[in-house]
Amino acid sequence: MGRVFKVLFGLCVVGACAAAGLWGTQALLSGEAEAGGPPPQSKVAVGVTRPQTQTIDDAITAVGTLMPLRTVALTPTVPGRVTAVPVSSGDQVAPGDLLIQLDDRAARATLAEAEASLAETSQELARVDELADRNTAAETRLESARAAYARAEAAVMQARAALDDLSITAPFAGTLGLIDVEPGAVLDGSMPVTDLSDLSVVQVSASLPERYYERVAPGQGVTITTPAYPDANFEGEVTVRAPQIDLATRSFTIRAEIPNPDGQLVGGMFADARLVFDTYDGLAVPDDAIISEGLTTYVYVARDSAAVRTDVVVGSSLGALTEVREGLSQDDEVVISGWDNLTDGAPVEIVDDAAAVTDE
Template identity: 55%
Template sequence: MSDTNPVIRTGKIFIGFCLVLACVAAGAFGTQLLLSDPDGEGDGDARNRQAIRVDVTTPQMRDIDEQVTGIGSLRPVRRVDIVPNAAGRIAELPVSSLQEVAEGDLLIQLDDRTERAHLADAQATFDEAEQELQRVTQLAESNAAAQAQLEEARATLRRAEAAVMTAATATDDRAITAPFAGTLGVIEAEVGGLLEAGAPVTRLSDLTAVEVIVALPEQYYDRVAPGQSLELTTPAYPDEVFAGEVTLRGTEIDLGTRSFEIRAQIDNPDQQLIGGMFASTRLVLDTYQALAIPDDAIISEGLSTYVYTVVDDTAERNSIQTGQSLGDLTEITDGLSPDDRIVIAGWDQLSDGAPVEVAKEISAEDAQ
C-alpha cells in the first residue's frame, strides 16, 4: 500500500536526510582522528615521538696557517747557454747530452790550428822585441844609443805583447769550457760540424737548487718578505712537498694584474726538479688557533650552512660560518663553541627540535 498522505511522506524524507548528515559527520570526525593520531595512540604531542639515534662529537682546537697560494714555473738558479765566441769546425766533442760536468771541463774544441800558428808568430815577434829592447837599453847606458831609439824599442815590445794577448785569446776562444758545475742539455752538434759564432749549442744548468717565480695579489705585498718559508708541489711528484725560502719580493705592482712577483729558492740535491716545471705554491703568512669540526657534520642547503647540536636530548639547528679546509676537518669561524655536542651521524633524519638519543660519543681525535 503506497503512502498517499503528504505529511507521512515528508517525514520520511526528512528522517532520511538526517541519517545521511549523521554518516557524513561521523566520517569526517574519523578522518580527522586518524590524521591527528596515525598510530591510533590518541596523542599527537611531539613529546611522545620516538627519539632518533645519533653520534656526536665536540669541536677541536687546531693550529691553522693563514696562507696565500699561487702558481709559477721552476727554473735553475744558475743556467747559461753555451755559445761559441768564434765560428769554426768542431775538432773534439768530449761530452754528450744531459751529461754532468765539473767547472772547467772541456765541452767543445774547435779547430785552432790557424790560431795557434798566429800565437806562435806573435810570441816570436815578442821575443825579438824583448831582445831588441835589452840591446838598446845596454847601449843607452853607455850613451851609444839615443833616447828616441830606446822609446821606440819599448813601444815595439808593447805592440808585440798586445799581439800575443790577442792571439792567445783567439786560441782560447776555440776551446769552450764549463763555467760552473752542472748538467748539460741536449747537444745538437757533431765532430766535424761547423759552428757559427753566437749560436747556442746547448745549455748548462746547475740543478742543485731551483727557483720558483710566483705572482701574488697586491693585498699581500706588505706581508711577504725574504726569508719566509714556502712549500710547493708539482704534477710530476703529486705526493711530495718541497720546501723553500723566499729570496726576493718585487719592487712594483703589475698594473694589468694588480699583482707582484716573488722568487723562492728550493734545494734540489736529488735533482728531481728541473727547469720549466709547473708548480703550485703555498706561503704561510701567520699561524693562529681556531675551532674545527669533521666535514661529515656540515650540512649545506643553497646559501645556508649549518650543523645540528644536541641540547637536553633535543636537536638544535645552528647556522655556522666556515673557514679553511683542513683535510677531513673544516675551520669554523662563527656559530659554535668548544663545548657544543655536534651530530656527525644520523643528522639526515633530524629536524630542529626533534628528540634524539645519543648512541655514541666520539672523541674529537677519533672523529677525523
C-alpha cells in the same frame, strides 16, 4: 487567550531544546578535541660528534715554476769545425772543463808567430835601452823600440784570445743540457750548442694576492711539492718579494730558493709553494656536518633533545674536516648524519652509531 498562551509556551520549549542541542554539540566537539588533539611530532634519528681540536696553519698555497739558480746557453763566438766533444748530454761539469773544441791549428800558428815577434822585439828593446844608457842611441830610436814591443805584446794577447774562442768551456759548475754536436760538424758561431744549469739550488717563482703583501718577507720559510715527487716536500725560503703590485692581476711575485743537493728538481717543473704565516689550535668538524645555503653556512646542534640551527664561520679545509672559527664550542654535539630531515627545533634522537643513520 488560552490558545495564544499554548502557542507561546510551545515556541519557548522548541527554543530551549534548540539551545540545549547546540550547547551539547559544542561540548561534544570540545571534548573530542581535548581527548585526541594533533599527533606528537616523531623524533629524527641523528648521528652526532663533538668538534675536534686541531693544529691549524694560517697559510697560503700558490702555483709556481721552478728555475735553475743560474743557466746559460753556450754558443761559440766564432765559426769553426768541431774536432772534439769530450762530454755527453746531462754530464756534471766543473768550471773550466772543456765541452767542445773547434779546429785551432791556424790559431795556434798565429799565436806562435806573435810570440816569436814578441821575443824579437823584446830583445831589440833591451839592446836599444842599454845603448841609451851609454848615450849612444837616440831617444827616438828607443821610443820606436818600445812601440814595436807594445804592438808585438798586443798581437800575442789577440792571438791567445782567438785561440781561447775555439774552446768552449764551462763557466761554472753545473749540469749540461742536450748536446747534438759531433766531431766534424761545422758551427756558424750563432747557434747555441747546449745549456749549462746550476741545479745545486733551484728557484721557485709564484704570484700571491695583494692582501698578503705585508705578510711576506725575505727569509720566510717555503715548502714546495711537485707532480714529479707527490710524496716529497722540499724546504726553502723566500729571497725576493717584488717591489710592486701587478695592476692587471692585483698580485705580486715572490721568488724562493730551494736547496737541491740530489738534483731531483729541474727547471720548468710546476710546483705548489706553501707559505705558513702562523700556527694555532682551533676547532674542526667533519665536512658532512657543514650546510651551505647561498651566503649562509650553518650546522645543526643537538641540544636538549632538539635540533638547533647554528650559524658558523668556517676557515681552512683540513682534509675530511673543516675549521670552524665561530659559532661552536668544544662541548657542542654537532649533527653529522640525518640533518637533511631536520628543521630548527625539531625533536631528535641521538644514535650511538652515526654511520647507521641514513639521510633519507
